[in-house]
Amino acid sequence: MRSDVYGLPGLCGNNPARSARGTGDAALRAGVVRQSRQPARSGRLARAGIDDARDRIADHLNAQASEIVFTSGGTEADNLAIKGAARALSARGKHLVVTAIEHQAVLASCRALEAEGFRVTYLSPNHDGLITPDQVAAAITPETVLVSCMYANNEMGAIQPIADIGLLCRGRHVVFHTDAIQAAGSCRWTCGRCTSICSPCPRISFTDRRA
Numbered sequence: 001m002r003s004d005v006y007g008l009p010g011l012c013g014n015n016p017a018r019s020a021r022g023t024g025d026a027a028l029r030a031g032v033v034r035q036s037r038q039p040a041r042s043g044r045l046a047r048a049g050i051d052d053a054r055d056r057i058a059d060h061l062n063a064q065a066s067e068i069v070f071t072s073g074g075t076e077a078d079n080l081a082i083k084g085a086a087r088a089l090s091a092r093g094k095h096l097v098v099t100a101i102e103h104q105a106v107l108a109s110c111r112a113l114e115a116e117g118f119r120v121t122y123l124s125p126n127h128d129g130l131i132t133p134d135q136v137a138a139a140i141t142p143e144t145v146l147v148s149c150m151y152a153n154n155e156m157g158a159i160q161p162i163a164d165i166g167l168l169c170r171g172r173h174v175v176f177h178t179d180a181i182q183a184a185g186s187c188r189w190t191c192g193r194c195t196s197i198c199s200p201c202p203r204i205s206f207t208d209r210r211a
């Protein structure tokens with residue numbers, strides 16, 4: 001990643017515009033300056049804070065730091081994971097399997113993909129609010145590129161068997177996404193299982209807001 005900082009004079013602590021005033025440089029007169037290659041101290045501190053957070057989240061999820069992507073919230077994370085995977089894999093197939101009890105963030109992403117020509121199978125839960133791996137297995141076709149099953153339901157609180165569903169998807173070469181927005185808190189007490197939960201789960205939407 002480039003560390004050059006572009007900014008307006010006066011915004012950054014280390015402001016070469018001030019020292020270069022009167023040089024006649026057109027870019028400086030226009031108000032756009034190229035800062036030194038060394039980011040300002042505040043930038044370095046922000047970068048260190050984000051890197052630290054990235055490392056700690058990766059550690060918690062048993063993931064690589066490079067796999068952590070920060071978004072504005074859960075809705076954006078769900079959109080990115082679902083639309084991103086579906087569109088990237090559309091040459092392989094245009095079928096998705098999701099549960100009918102997903103949050104609107106997931107369901108709206110699926111509707112958007114349906115408008116683009118994808119087919120979506122919506123799985124209904126049993127009377128305990130649970131989706132079974134057998135249901136998922138029966139819904140997967142050679143056209144299926146993504147399965148999305150939430151971790152913890154935001155209305156019923158049902159905890160889905162995502163480790164088993166994730167392993168099933170891995171065996172069928174289908175990308176698995178789980179919306180774990182409501183599960184950050186519960187993931188703490190199932191942390192011993194996190195390795196088995198996260199390793200078969202290439203895409204997780206996660207937030208601290210509901211922990």
Ligand SMILES: Cc1ncc(COP(=O)(O)O)c(C=O)c1O
Pocket residue numbers: 072073074075076078103105150152153154179181182207
């Ligand atoms: C399960 C679930 N997914 C996604 C979201 C959307 O998250 P956000 O409000 O951060 O966009 C929520 C919000 O409550 C949620 O409960």
